[in-house]
Amino acid sequence: MTNKFKIINDPVHGFIKIPYEILFDVIEHPYFQRLRRISQTGLLNLIFPGATHTRFHHALGAMHLMFTALETLKLKGIEISRDEEKSAMLAILLHDIGHGPFSHALENMLMDDWHHEKLSLLLMNEMNEEFDGELNMAIEMFQGKYHRKFFNQLISSQLDVDRLDYLKRDSFYTGVSEGNVNTQRIISMMNVSDDELVIDAKGIYSIENYLTARMFMYWQVYYHKTSALAEHLLVKILARAKTLVSEGHSLPASQNLMYFLKRNHFGTATDEDIQRFTELDDNDIIQAMKFWTKSEDKILSYLCKSVIERNLLKTKISSKPFDTEFIKEKIALTNAAFNIENGTELVDQISRSLLPYSAEKQPIYLLLKDGRKITLENSENQILSSYINRPNTKYILSFPREI
Template structure:
C-alpha cells in the first residue's frame, strides 16, 4: 500500500459544533493535521477583531480548516463517488487543498496584510512548497503533489472542477465559515440548509453544479452570506477595532523608521518593518505574540502608541458617524484642520473606513477577480446560470453595496480642559 492510499488502522474523529464530527481515515490528512504549521492556526482567530463585538467569536483558523476539509470529504465520499465526471484519483488532492487552504493567514489577517503589504495566499503557497513539515508530508505522496495542492489553492490548477470545490461562489470554504461564524457569534443569519445543498451537488466537467430542485436552498445560502457580511463581518464596532489595530501597527512602523527607542523592543516586527520577512519569521507570528507587544506598548513614552494600545486592550474604541465621501469632503478637510488645532493627530484619530461587498455575480470576463457563477442543471440536462432562474438572486446579482464611516475618539473631544472652543466646533460638525 502506498502512502497516498494508506488508511489509519482506526478512524479518527474530532467533535465539532457545526458538523457534529470531522472524520479522518487517510494517513496523509492525519499527518498534515499534526504538522507545526497547521497547529499554528490554533493561535489565529478566524474572525480577527470580531471578538470585541461578539464575545463568542474566539474560534480559530484551525477550527475552520477542519470544517472545510469535512465538507469536501462529504461532497466527494457521499455525493461524487461513482459519478461520470468525477475522477477518484483527485480525492486526496481535494482533501489536502481543503485542509490547507488558509495555512498562510497571519495574526489579525487582513489588517496585518494591509499595513505590511503581505498576501496570505503567497505565504500559503510558500509553506506548502518550502522547507516545512507540511511540504515533507505532501512530498511523501509524490514529488509533484505539493505543487498540485498549491495550484488548487491558487486557483491555477488545470482541473477547474477540483478548484471550484474550494473556491467558487458556492464552495466548501464559504459553506463552513458562514455556519461556523454564525454559531460562534450567536447570530441566526448564517444558517442555511447545507445538507440539502450537499445532496444536490454534482460534478460536471469543469465545475460543481447544482440540481435545479435545490435552487431554493442555494437562494437561502446566498441571502445568509449577504446578511452575515452586513450584520457581522462589516459590523461598525468590529471595524472600529480594526481601525485602531491598523493604526497601532502603522505607528510602531513609523517610530521604527524614525529610530525611536522602544522600551519593549519589537524584535518580532523587525523584518516586517523592513519588508524583508522570511517564511521562518512569518511562521513564528501569531496573535499571542502580537498581543504581548500591544500589552507592553501601553507603557511606551510615545503618547499615540501607548494610547492606541490601551484602547485596543481595554476595548475603548472609536465612535463613528455615517460619512458620504461625495458630499462631505469639505467637512473632512475642516475636521482635519480642527483636529490639528486641537492637538489631536488626524492621521491616527480621524479615519474614514469603507466596507464593500458583492453578494453574487455572474461571469464577467476580464475582470480583476473573475467570479465563477453558480450553475443549475435542469431536468433535461441543460445547464443554466442561477440568476437566470432565480428572481431573488437576479434582484441582487451584480449589485455592489458600499458603506462609509468616519471614526474618531469621542472621549478626547469631551475633555474640554484644553482647546474647548475647537473641540466644541468639532463635535458640532460630527453631530455630537
C-alpha cells in the same frame, strides 16, 4: 504506531473523520498548529464576545465539508479517485495556512503585497518537500491547474466549501442566526457537468438563501461599523509602529514581530522570512499592544489603549462619503484636544464594499433535468439573484470620543 485515523468532535459539524494518514500528519505539522493561535475573525470578539474561534477550527470544518461534498458527487456517479479525494481534502485543509496574525486585518501590513494565498502556496510547497511530493496534486488543485476544474471550484469560487464553513461557523460563534446556512442541503444539490461544479436546478432557493445569508453576515458582522473600526485600528497601530521604528524609536516587541517592523520591502521570501512568519501569531500583536499602551508616542499609546481597553473611537456610518469640511472640523478639534499637529492619525474615513453575487466572475450554474446549464440569475425560478449582483458601499467615519 500512532493511530492516525482520528475522529474530531466539532461543535458546528459534529464528528469529523480523518480518513487519510497524510491529513493527520499535516494537521500535526507546526505550520498548521500555528492556526490555533490565529483568530478566524480578527477582533470581532470585541463586538460579539463568543467569536473567539480560530483558523484551526475553520480549516478542519472546511476539510469535513469537502469530504462530504466529494462523497455526494461519487453517489451521483462522478468518478473521483482516492488520490483526488485525498488531494482535495489536503488543498482545503491548507488553504489558509498562510494567514498572519488576526487573519485578514494585518494582511499586506507585515510582508507588503504578500497576500495570504501567496503565503499559503509558499508554505504548501515547503511542506510538500517534507512530505516527499505527497502534496503535488493538492497544490495543482489549489492553483486551479488540475485538469478537472470542479476541484478548484470546491476550494475557491462563489460557492465553495470554504464559504459554507465560515458562514455557518461564524454564525454559530457570534450568535447571529442569519448566517446559519443549511450546508447539508446545499452540498446534496451539488453536481458536476463537463468537469465544472453545478447545482441541481431544484436547489435554487437554497443557493439564493446562501447568497443572502452571506450578504447579511457581511453587513451585520464582518462589516459592522465597530468591527471595521477595530480592524482598521490594528492596521493603524502596526503602521505607526513601523514608522516609529524606522525613525529610530525603541519599541518593545517580540523578536519575530520586530523583524517585520524593521523590514519594509520583501521580494522573494527568504528562509528567515518564512521561519519568522510561521512563528508569528495573535499573541505577538496583543503583547506588543499591551506594551505600547505606555509608549511615549501619544498616538500609538492612544490607539493601543483603544483596542486593549476596548475604549474604541466614536463612529458614524453613511451610504455616501462624508463632507470634507465636516472631516476637517473633526481633525481640528482632535488637534486641539490632544495638542498634536496631525489629527488625521486619529480621524479616519474608511469604506467597505460588497458585491453579494457576481454574474461575470465564476457564475453559479444550475443543471436542468435535460442536461442543459443556465446561470443562476437567468433561471425563471430565481427570486433574488438578479437583484443581488450590484455592489454596495458603506462609509464609516471614526474620531476620538473626547471631541
